[in-house]
Amino acid sequence: MRSSSSRRGTSHRRTPHTPRRTAAVALAGVAALIAAAVQSGTATAAPEKAPSAASKANPGSESVRLTPAQRAALIREADAGKARTARDLGLGAKEKLVVRDVLKDRDGTVHTRYERTYDGLPVLGGDLVVESTKADATASVVKATRAAIEPATTKAAVPAAKARRQALTAGKADEAKSPDINREPRKVIWAANGKPVVAYETVVGGFQHDGTPQELHVVTDATTGEKLYEWEAIETGTGNTVYSGTVDLTTTQSGSTYNLTDGARGNHKTYNLNRGTSGTGTLFSGPDDIWGNGSPSNLESAGADAHYGAALTWDYYKNVHGRSGIRGDGVGAYSRVHY
Structure with a gap:
């Protein structure tokens, strides 16, 4: 996970x-x-004139x-x-x-x-x-943050047991099954939003309501006891890309089949246009969670590149601009390869 x-x-x-x-x-x-x-796969209008030399990408x-x-x-x-x-x-x-x-x-x-x-x-x-x-x-x-890492204190005023209880409560939400502490509270500095503060990070295991393994991370302010944030870690597939080497890909499992749908980032999907010139194409899917072999001749390799790139784009807009998705509406775009 x-x-x-x-x-x-x-x-x-x-x-x-x-x-x-x-x-x-x-x-x-x-x-x-x-x-x-x-x-x-993004559609763009044809330029009215050829781009200048200064606007061309530097191959270096x-x-x-x-x-x-x-x-x-x-x-x-x-x-x-x-x-x-x-x-x-x-x-x-x-x-x-x-x-x-x-x-x-x-x-x-x-x-x-x-x-x-x-x-x-x-x-x-x-x-x-x-x-x-x-x-x-x-x-x-x-x-990722412009704030200076200067927390007022690194001492916890709230016992770790409170963070543990808070994390378990969060882990039981949404009809989760058999939630239990995977990793006991550890003291961290939380700097993802606002002024950095000392906090606890606790990880809850078990299963989500649909049977997906749960890895819920809960961040608790160690001075006030307030829950600052929580996120569900997602099991990742492996992408053997053409340009970025071997990378982790967030995918979706449906029964015994995996597909290139990123449920963590607005359900972004990556499709194979299969040499077509229009339409959406076919969603990449397969019996395992390994995508491509790094060679351009393998159709999944380009799909892994596009899926990985889209995830990085989402993360950039979120972490640098505070925007959920390119349009800020929490909805993922989609990618198409093999035009």
Whole structure:
């Protein structure tokens, strides 16, 4: 059970395609800015004149596929320099960076996704993506929150048992079956909205009313006892994409069949147009939750790219602009591949 999104409203975790910054945050997590470029099937009017050279995408900003060894080497390099990066970003003395992922462009630019800790506590909603070049070690940064990570205290005034009870109550809602604590309350810094505060994160297991395994995360303010947020983590499939390597995909299971419907993000669907020139196409579905093999010759590989890109786009609008979906109405778009 990985990945996350809300079950009661949209939750958390790049910009539309611009020539230089598109790949800046094409990483799983908050703030991924490349995804709109791979979301296929959108209709656009024909331009009245040819685009200028300045408006054309820079091929150097396209991401390259990394081998596991290359990715591991970049992660080790970022990890070795994370203290310097934290200083470059002006983070506080109590803040530390944790390397989570890397992506590299054809021109050598590297984009590194970090999570943060504060005084040893995980910061939920503190993710950031750093773009670095050979000429400038830290060229730009995109943060999930603009707020300074400076909670008034890291001491809890509310006992963990209260957070536990609150999480169990939430887990029993909507006719859930056999809810029980999967992970006891852990102290965190909640920075996903407003001023960062010390909080508890508790995870409830069991089954949702439709039999889907439950992984409900409940965040409780550790100073007031107020429930700050909750989201249902969703079991993810595996996408072997052409452009982004192996990624997690949020999918839907119907009986013994899986399909590319993202119930965590407005029910976005990814269709196979199968060389057609009109219509919606056929929703990608199959007997397992593995999509594509990374080769363009496999029809599911492009579907995995589009589905992944759409999820990153949704997360970008939510985390950077506070908008649920591109139109702000909580409804997912759809993608079509193989036009």
